[in-house]
Amino acid sequence: MKKIHLLINLVLTLxxxxxxxxxxxxxxxxxxSGVEEKEEPTAVVVAEAGEMGGGLSNTLVIxxxxxxxxFDPMFTDDSTVNRMTVLxxxxxxxxxxxxxxxxxxxxxxxxxxxxxxSYTFILNEGVKFHDGTDLTASDVKFTFDRLTSIAQGISYExxxxxxxxxxxxxxxxxxxxxxSIPFFKILPKMFIISEDGVKANEQNGDSAAAYLSDxxxxxxxxxxxxxxxxxxxxLEKFDDYWQGWEDGQVEKVIYSFIKxxxxxxxxxxxxxxxxxxxxxxxxxxxxxxxxxxxxxxGSTIVEFFFHMRxxxxxxxxxxxxxxxxxxxxxxxxxxxxxxxxxVQAQGPYARSIPNHNDDxxxxxxxxxxxxxxxxxxxxxxxxxxxxxxYEQDLEEQARAFEILQTxxxxxxxxxxxxxxxxxxxxxxxxxxxxxxxxxxxxYWSNAADPDSSLxxxxxxxxxxxxxxxxxxxxxxxxxxxxEGVGLQDEIKREQIYKDVQQLxxxxxxxxxxxxxxxxxxxxxxxxxxxxxxxxxxxxWAYSIKLNGKQ
Numbered sequence: 126m127k128k129i130h131l132l133i134n135l136v137l138t139l140x141x142x143x144x145x146x147x148x149x150x151x152x153x154x155x156x157x158s159g160v161e162e163k164e165e166p167t168a169v170v171v172a173e174a175g176e177m178g179g180g181l182s183n184t185l186v187i188x189x190x191x192x193x194x195x196f197d198p199m200f201t202d203d204s205t206v207n208r209m210t211v212l213x214x215x216x217x218x219x220x221x222x223x224x225x226x227x228x229x230x231x232x233x234x235x236x237x238x239x240x241x242x243s244y245t246f247i248l249n250e251g252v253k254f255h256d257g258t259d260l261t262a263s264d265v266k267f268t269f270d271r272l273t274s275i276a277q278g279i280s281y282e283x284x285x286x287x288x289x290x291x292x293x294x295x296x297x298x299x300x301x302x303x304x305s306i307p308f309f310k311i312l313p314k315m316f317i318i319s320e321d322g323v324k325a326n327e328q329n330g331d332s333a334a335a336y337l338s339d340x341x342x343x344x345x346x347x348x349x350x351x352x353x354x355x356x357x358x359x360l361e362k363f364d365d366y367w368q369g370w371e372d373g374q375v376e377k378v379i380y381s382f383i384k385x386x387x388x389x390x391x392x393x394x395x396x397x398x399x400x401x402x403x404x405x406x407x408x409x410x411x412x413x414x415x416x417x418x419x420x421x422x423g424s425t426i427v428e429f430f431f432h433m434r435x436x437x438x439x440x441x442x443x444x445x446x447x448x449x450x451x452x453x454x455x456x457x458x459x460x461x462x463x464x465x466x467x468v469q470a471q472g473p474y475a476r477s478i479p480n481h482n483d484d485x486x487x488x489x490x491x492x493x494x495x496x497x498x499x500x501x502x503x504x505x506x507x508x509x510x511x512x513x514x515y516e517q518d519l520e521e522q523a524r525a526f527e528i529l530q531t532x533x534x535x536x537x538x539x540x541x542x543x544x545x546x547x548x549x550x551x552x553x554x555x556x557x558x559x560x561x562x563x564x565x566x567x568y569w570s571n572a573a574d575p576d577s578s579l580x581x582x583x584x585x586x587x588x589x590x591x592x593x594x595x596x597x598x599x600x601x602x603x604x605x606x607x608e609g610v611g612l613q614d615e616i617k618r619e620q621i622y623k624d625v626q627q628l629x630x631x632x633x634x635x636x637x638x639x640x641x642x643x644x645x646x647x648x649x650x651x652x653x654x655x656x657x658x659x660x661x662x663x664x665w666a667y668s669i670k671l672n673g674k675q
Contacts, residue, residue, distance in 0.1 A: 182674050184377040185651075185666050188389040190403045190518060192358070192382045194548065196349055197337035198316035199271070200278035202571060204662040207314070211663045212360050212378060213255075214316030214343030217246050217265070218309075220659040222668065225573035227310065231260065231317060231344075241304035241611060248295040252367040254319040255341060255348040262297040265289070267320035269299070271332055281581070281591060282311045282571055304611030306618070310572030313659065318342050346370075346667045347378055357381045360666075373670040384518060393418060393646055399671065400654070400664060401646040405520060406464025412646045422466060423643040423656025425569065426475045426578070429521060431513075431529065431636040432554075432564040432594035439502065439509055440562060446633040448498040451491045452532045453636055462524035467641035473629045474578035475640045477658070478570070480619045482626040492535060499536060507537025514553060514561035517544035521641065522565045529563075554594040564594040569661050575622035576610045583629050597634035650674040 193205040198214050200206040219230040229235075232246035252260040266289040272280040285305045290298040301308060322342035323333040333342070341349040344367065347360035362376040381398060383389050389401040390408050394415065404412060404420070412418050431453075439445045455469050468476075472485040499505065513529065515522040523544075530540040543561055553559040554566075570577035581591040584606055585598030602625055609621035630637075643656055653669040 183373075183375060183671065184379060185375045185400070185664075185669060185671065186379045186381060186398045187400045187402060187664055188381050188383045188392060188398045190382070190384050190386070190389075191547075192355060192380075195334075195338045196341055196352070196358075197278070197334060198318055198343065199275065199280065201314045201316060202279040202282075207660060208663040209341075209349070209358065209360070209380070210316050210343070211345070211660050212347040212666060213341040213345040213349055214318070215252070215345050216313050216316050217248075219313045220657060222657045222665055223655040225659060227313065230313075231265075237309070241613065242301045244299045244301075244309065245292070246297050246299075248297070249367065250295055252344050253365045254322060254344045255363055256319050256322040256325075258319055258321045260317065260319075260344055261294045262291045263294075264320045265297045265317055266291055267323070268315070268317045271318065271323065272315070275332055275334075279311075279314055279571065282307075282314075282577075304613065306611060306613075307572045307574040307577045310574050311577065314571050316343060319344075355382060368667075373672075375666045375669050375671065378664075378666045386520070390646070393648065396648065399648045399651050399674070402662065402664075404644060404646040406466050406644070409464065409466070409644060409646075417649050418646060419649060420644050420646050421654060421656060423645075423658065424477060425641060425643050425661060426477050426573065426658050427567055427569045427641055427643070427661060428470050428473070428475050428637065429525070429639045429641060430470075430564075430566050430568065430582075431525075431638060432566055432582075433634060433636070434562050434564075434594070434596055435634050436557070436596045437562050439504060440511075442502045443633060444498045444502040445504065448495040448502070448536070449533065450488055450633055450636045451495040451498070452536055453488075453638070454490045454528055454532050455488065455638065456490070457528055458525060458638060462521045462528065463639055463641055466644050467639050470637040470640050472626045472637055473583060473635065474568075474570075474575065474626070477640075478573060478575060478578045480575040480622045482623040484623075485626060485630050490532070492532075495536060507533075507539075510539040510541060511562040512541045512543055512560055513563045513565065514543045514545060514550050515565035516547055516550065518546070521639070525565060525638065554592065555589050557589060557596065566592070566594055568592060569658075573659060575625075576606060579622070579625060579629070580606055580610075583625075583634070595634035597629075597632065599628060599632055602628050602632075648674070 191205045193209055195206055196209050198210045201210050215231050217230060217232040218227050221228045231248055231252060233249050235244060235246045237244055254260055269289045273283055285301045285303060285308060286299060287302045288300045292298055319342040326333040326336035328335050339352045346363055346366045348363045350361045351359040358380045360378045386403050386405040389403055392398045393401045409420050413420050433440045433446050435441055459469055469487060471487050472482055513526055515526045517523055526542050533540050553561060554564055568582055581587050582593050583597055583602060585603050587593040588596050605621050605625050609618050612618040647654060650671050650673045651669060652672050657663060657665060
């Protein structure tokens, strides 16, 4: 029966691919998917796609375990979407690859008013969108107006934006309600969209949301030409890209959605793909011994948490939360769940973010102290059950669940798993009455700033609308963050956020587990790959050349 299914899938894949080459693709209906038990069709898709357009020598083939639920740049806070939008769109400013330094992009220069309330940008001229229209200040205003009016995705970062003014065709001003240090730092994820393109493809007032589920309207170096849900996305060189092209640059990018890391590794070894974005940590030593392959481990701004629902009993008791944090085996997590690819977390955000509090205590497992705290809270023998939501397809999360289940079992606590995809888990996090007691979650901010790293997950206003999965609120934490967000005095601002980190750590709404690195496995012929911490889980193909690939 399994072989019959594979043959059927093979035929369907070839049919779908032929249709995708000549007709618009069907919008994706799922938020997270891969290619389960479809290794043979996946290989055929890659080969066929390479033949469309003249071979694979200038085609970068990337294996990734999750597909985007949309290609709309509104959703760049989702890494599955952002990895596509960084190739198809441009922002006013951008992070220099591999750094947190902001450099000119669509805007060739800018100035900030003395009161910190206005940002004026002068645009490069001669920038064309993929639909053939010219990019002007009107498109910039339209982009920000669209974000704030629809109020989905990354629009929450624009809570302080009051208005956008067109000064002339190539000058635009963004006005804030109050000063905000993080505002400028989130602009690299605010990708500018074609106003004419949106209006031409709008359906029933949807601001082209349906169209953008499987098309693009950007000005980036690559344009989306095909999307086969649960199989692949193809982006091809945009000849009129305003930054120009050099010989040897990648001209086509194929994202092949392959769920299993073992399948990705086999295809990488065969040369069917150029980059595996999801290698198992168990495979990294073997990959590094292969003369045709190498592993790049980027230093990230990512933190991995167990967010404890502070409004659920018995997690509403700080002693219980601290007991759970003391019960966890961090050493096993670092060695087994991460395979050494990362470090233990210190407090509520990664060490690489500015103003990190290096004086915070780094916990270690202490079961005796955990038992004492539980007894003090009225649970000397445990005797309760906790439900844990996690993404079953993510290696670290699946292994972390097993470690937590074992550790808490030693305290008489039953741990039940609720495996799911990210979209379902995120929806539950927004629901005050949702079932899980603990959420396993990664977080990386949209800006290299302490406020961006904390507000979305620990500010009380983020309950139900952001990433505050623990449903945590501390009025002093909220007050300090609101004071610090626009504070120009760098010394005072640093102290405020160090104090905030200490307060959150003392309250223990979450178990702060790890700051993982980001390993990707590549063929040796891939040159120019640089991990970008501010666009985590993306590949900037425009800087890559495939030296020696046939």
